[in-house]
Amino acid sequence: MASVTELGPTLDIDARLTDIERRVDLLLNLTPVNAAEAWADFERSDFGTAPTLRLRPLEFEPDLVRRELYDLPIEDVADPALHKLLVTKRDEIARQITALEDRDTTKFVYGSLQLYGGITPQLTAAAEKLLAGIPAQGTSVPGVTAGVFAEAARAEIQRYQAVYPEFPMHVDVRDDISELMVSFGRLLIPENATFRADRVEPLLHHEVGTHVVTYQNGARQPLTMLTIGLPGYDETQEGLAVLAEYLTGGLDPRRLRVLAARVVAVDLMLGGAGFLDIFATLRDKYQIPRKTAWIIAIRVVVAGGSVKDAIYLRGVARLLEAFAEGVSLDALLVGKLALDHLPLIQDLLDRGVLHAPWVRPRWLDVPGAPERLDRLRAGLSVTDLYEGVVAA
Structure with a gap:
């Protein structure tokens, strides 16, 4: 049996790749810093003037980091599978750097496609079927502030700490981000955000129960890349987080419509549509509420055109196929x-190189979750999930 000490070169390169990706910080560097002001300007223009989104300056020198990447002695790793993994991760980080250099240019969208992949006609058709089949609903549900959501997040983490005392508390309310996110294990909440009250618990299972939990599980592994994510992990990670919402009964019709609208918005952007056309199509053709249509549209046009939002529905679709084939859920929780x-x-x-997951997500034990998981394993498609929500 191989031991961790036999993986010396692998673990050293793995740690250095992890450090480099933390410095590059793709997610934060593609998050607008002025979204609240841009929304106010958009409202004042009667939704007729495209917003100007500002991104933070890079805090690293791209050429120096790129040189550091390609100086790593990956050729010293003898294990073929691990060698390929390290090479692929190195090249992914190099693509992240190039994408960040290309922000706010026409080249950025090509870097986004390299990082996240495109969309198929089948995925777009599934998204359109969901939008056509799920009636649009009003937004009469009361909202909660970022501060209230942060308190709910801290309470959720305390539930984990009751079982896993070393589970850390990292919840920050910030004024320089525009969307809820987990960045390197820290839950970051936009200061100006409001959240539907009935979405708080599903979002906590998504963000804390999946993104933070898999980060902490990865942090207990000798391969630190399992915290930042193995190459191309985003699709599976986001699909798993959405299915955590489903298993807890929180994947409601509005949420399904948003996931579908994201795919349609990416398809429109790749077809040449600009912000105003995407916003108007979502609002008028698909009856997406104005603020939601705004959020979807800016996420798609940011930096010059991002395809990342298509991975949520695509990740769900691929995981549904995998669960029907009997894939191990435990293995998916080892890390990212x-x-x-x-x-x-x-x-x-x-x-024995890796260990079983340290933390078991709470969403596996919510009443009704085992029965919903059995439904997934019996075989469901993305478009079946709406019926599943009704029946749950």
Whole structure:
């Protein structure tokens, strides 16, 4: 059985790649710093003037970081699977750097496609079917402030700490971000955000129960890349987080419509539509509420055109296929990884290089979750999830 000490070169390179990706910080560097002001300006223009979104300056020198990446002695790693994993991760970080250099240019969208992949006609058709089949609903549900959501998040983390005392508390309310996110294990909440009261619990299972939990599980592994994510992990991670919402009964019709609208918005952007056309199509054709249509549209046009938001519905679709084929949920919780990595992860688990997940997500034990998981394993498609929500 291989031991961790036998993986010396691998672990050293893995740690250095992790450090480099933390410095690059793709997610934060693609988040507008002026979204609240831009929304106010958009409202004042009677929704007729496209917003100007500002991104933070990069705090690293791209050429120096790129040189550091390609100076890593990956050729010293003898294990073929681990060698390929390290090379692929190095090249992914290099693409992140190039994408960040290309922000606010026409080249950015090509970097986004390289990082997240495109969309198929089948995915777009599924999204349109969801939008056509789920009636649009009003937004009469009361909202809660960022401060209230932060308190709910801290209470949720305390529930984990009751079982896992070393589970850390990292919740920050910030004025320089425009969307809820988990960045390197920290839950970041936009200061000006409001959240539908009935979305608080599902969002906590999504953000804390999936993104933070898999980060902490990855932090207990010798491969630190399992905290920042193995190459291409985003699709599987976001799909798993959405299914956590489903398992807890929180994947409601409004949320499904948003996930579908994101795919349609990406399709429109790739077809040449600008912000105003995307916003108007979502609002007028698909009856997406104005503020929601705004959020979807800015996420798609940011930096020059991002395809990232298509991965949520695509990730759900791929996971549904995997669950129907009997994939191990435990292996997906080891850290941040993609479905394509499961053979390697299982091999490393079998050899004792990796350990079983430290934290079990609370969403597996919510009343009704086992029955919903059985439904997934019996075989559902993305478009079946609406009926599943009604029946749950």
